Amino acid sequence: MAKGRAIICEDRCKGCGLCVTACPQGLIELSKKLNNSGFHPAVVSDMEKCKGCALCALMCPDVAIEVEKEES
Amino acid sequence: MSKVLMKGNEAVAEAAVLGGCRYFFGYPITPQNEIPEYLAKRLPEVGGTFLQAESEISAINMVFGAAGSGARVMTSSSGPGISLKQEGISYISGAELPCVIVNMVRGGPGLGNIGPAQSDYFQATKGGGHGDYRLIVFGPASVQELVDLTIEAFELADRYRNPVMILGDGILGQMMEPVEFKVKEIRKGPEKPWAATGAKGRARNLITSLYIVPEELEEHCRKLKEKYDRIAAVEKRHESYFADDTEIVLAAYGTTARICKAVVDQARDEGIRAGLIRPVTLWPFPDEPYYKAAEHADAFLTVEMSNGQMVEDVRLSVNGRKPVHFLGRTGGIVPTKAEIYAEVKKIVEGGVR
Amino acid sequence: MSAAKVFTKPASMTDKIMHFCPGCTHGIIQRLVAEVIDELDIRENTIAVGPVGCAVFCYDYWDVDFHQASHGRAPAVATGVKRVHPDKVVFSLQGDGDIAAIGTTEIVHAAARGEKISCLFVNNSIYGMTGGQMAPTTIVGQKTTTTPGGRDSNMAGYPVKLTEMLAVLDGTAYSARVSVHNPANVIKAKKVIKKAFEVQIKGEGFAIVEILSTCPTNWGLSPVESIKWLEENILPYFPIGEFKTPGEVSR
Ligand SMILES: Cc1ncc(C[n+]2csc(CCOP(=O)(O)OP(=O)(O)O)c2C)c(N)n1
Numbered sequence: 001m002a003k004g005r006a007i008i009c010e011d012r013c014k015g016c017g018l019c020v021t022a023c024p025q026g027l028i029e030l031s032k033k034l035n036n037s038g039f040h041p042a043v044v045s046d047m048e049k050c051k052g053c054a055l056c057a058l059m060c061p062d063v064a065i066e067v068e069k070e071e072s
Numbered sequence: 073m074s075k076v077l078m079k080g081n082e083a084v085a086e087a088a089v090l091g092g093c094r095y096f097f098g099y100p101i102t103p104q105n106e107i108p109e110y111l112a113k114r115l116p117e118v119g120g121t122f123l124q125a126e127s128e129i130s131a132i133n134m135v136f137g138a139a140g141s142g143a144r145v146m147t148s149s150s151g152p153g154i155s156l157k158q159e160g161i162s163y164i165s166g167a168e169l170p171c172v173i174v175n176m177v178r179g180g181p182g183l184g185n186i187g188p189a190q191s192d193y194f195q196a197t198k199g200g201g202h203g204d205y206r207l208i209v210f211g212p213a214s215v216q217e218l219v220d221l222t223i224e225a226f227e228l229a230d231r232y233r234n235p236v237m238i239l240g241d242g243i244l245g246q247m248m249e250p251v252e253f254k255v256k257e258i259r260k261g262p263e264k265p266w267a268a269t270g271a272k273g274r275a276r277n278l279i280t281s282l283y284i285v286p287e288e289l290e291e292h293c294r295k296l297k298e299k300y301d302r303i304a305a306v307e308k309r310h311e312s313y314f315a316d317d318t319e320i321v322l323a324a325y326g327t328t329a330r331i332c333k334a335v336v337d338q339a340r341d342e343g344i345r346a347g348l349i350r351p352v353t354l355w356p357f358p359d360e361p362y363y364k365a366a367e368h369a370d371a372f373l374t375v376e377m378s379n380g381q382m383v384e385d386v387r388l389s390v391n392g393r394k395p396v397h398f399l400g401r402t403g404g405i406v407p408t409k410a411e412i413y414a415e416v417k418k419i420v421e422g423g424v425r
Numbered sequence: 426m427s428a429a430k431v432f433t434k435p436a437s438m439t440d441k442i443m444h445f446c447p448g449c450t451h452g453i454i455q456r457l458v459a460e461v462i463d464e465l466d467i468r469e470n471t472i473a474v475g476p477v478g479c480a481v482f483c484y485d486y487w488d489v490d491f492h493q494a495s496h497g498r499a500p501a502v503a504t505g506v507k508r509v510h511p512d513k514v515v516f517s518l519q520g521d522g523d524i525a526a527i528g529t530t531e532i533v534h535a536a537a538r539g540e541k542i543s544c545l546f547v548n549n550s551i552y553g554m555t556g557g558q559m560a561p562t563t564i565v566g567q568k569t570t571t572t573p574g575g576r577d578s579n580m581a582g583y584p585v586k587l588t589e590m591l592a593v594l595d596g597t598a599y600s601a602r603v604s605v606h607n608p609a610n611v612i613k614a615k616k617v618i619k620k621a622f623e624v625q626i627k628g629e630g631f632a633i634v635e636i637l638s639t640c641p642t643n644w645g646l647s648p649v650e651s652i653k654w655l656e657e658n659i660l661p662y663f664p665i666g667e668f669k670t671p672g673e674v675s676r
Contacts, residue, residue: 011442012442014447014448016448017448021652022607022608058432059453062442062445063452063456066434068430095505095508121508123504125501125534126534129501129530129531130530131501134504135505136501137505137508141509142509145505145509159495160495163495269472270469270470270472271468271488278491282493
């Protein structure tokens, strides 16, 4: 099974939550803590389950997400 | 050198081509239509582009884009159209782009009429659009001068990265006079490394007048002021006609200056020591000759086809040293030699206070 | 096993954090345009023209030559640029107020001339930058600061369907409306934006792409609620689709 990694740049994130609804696995949530700009940044709760589909990144208005996928 | 007989508007258009203008964007309005009509034929012959825009607003914004792209570009219009161009002129000034704008002034305000006028002087010289900016403004008084100053306008525009306006009037545009095109080879503008041309092998270029940070905008305005001061220091031009030993100095530009010259001749014939100081640049205004003339002249008379606009600059220049009188006609009416002469006589005979 | 990047910031985008409000889909559009510039490999060959509106700082995020325009005049400025550089890719980005109210004349005539430029237009159904006033695209019933009771068609008329309008002009080669409210539509939107650039590159003529976008701040909704509101209120009035493709001549 393909394994992915969504890397969210905490400081670019404005905590809008569009990635949260975009993730088909429901793996993204907004952090309780604040980033340097005072937003609750998005975090991946369980990276093990990320498939690297990049839908979160597609919907991110702030280009805060990079996605990697492992190739077998 | 051979001279050709040409209408002012056509002469401006040909001069623009010789001055290196490759792009023209405009919208029809009397009394300047011969300029776009001439260029519609002429520009394609030299590989240039003529485009009739859907409005003066669009035309000046096409000029904005072409100027920012590094081209030598011109637009022309008259009163109402120049009013519409003011927003664009302000942006072009703010972004420090070179271009040439011709205003063959007609009677205003509003739709006014198509007769000659000089009532756009304030608009041209004091900044007709918003913000702190200046245009270099030429006030030619003959078809030959229209030609020479139009060619030069492109040079000054590029030298200072600033719009230059040719402030003519309906008469100058329509009048036919023999002219000589001293520039034989079509000029080319300088390299413009700042222009938007596609960021090939260099950092990208940005053409903008937006400075959202107050300190940055103030710095930009300070730089603009320095530029305007530099222009004012070296570009003031005027013509002095018997103005060295005078009792009365006439002040007039463009068409009215031609009539005033004839008035000076008549006055001299009849023993009145009259002279004329004719500004060639309306901005920067040649203030010194007026100030100096105030040493020997008893009075000044400003003659305009307006209710009194340039007279304010003459008064500022004379700075209270001597009285500055005013004679103006409006509505597209040209003041006659006789009425100006009568005013001159009245002033020297002490009839006007 | 090695990890490959499947999604990164496009190369023709700068690192600058965008100024748009949280959840405003303007940022997605900025990115899509940069992705298209990368894919067509035209970064060094492109001149962008911007609007006055929320996207006024778009040049901060695209690493291409840029020319400002005053409010509504981007198509005229882009015309001037394109006429001087016919071999360059010239595109504009405008908001709905910019393009469909104050700048209606300029866009209509750029289209009518068949100006070989690509015009992108972000329809968020409101004046974003000035604080949420009625736009030419505000839908009937929509509340804005200048239609506090909702847009009343008796008083304020109806929204302008500019993209359909432009499709009937013979100078228009390509006219389409897309949206960026979900991943499937984001993918579609990018294809359409790319097509608008390709239409220009092939010399086929004028291209207009309207992109439906959200304005959580001025709609008074959360980013996620805004997406839903767009789906329920804007999509029915402003249908997605291609209205004209190259080769079709309108009657
Ligand atoms: C001539 C002029 N009139 C008004 C304004 C003020 N203004 C700035 S942006 C804007 C509206 C922008 O709305 P829209 O085009 O829908 O773009 P958005 O901000 O929603 O992205 C207005 C009216 C201006 N800058 N210039």
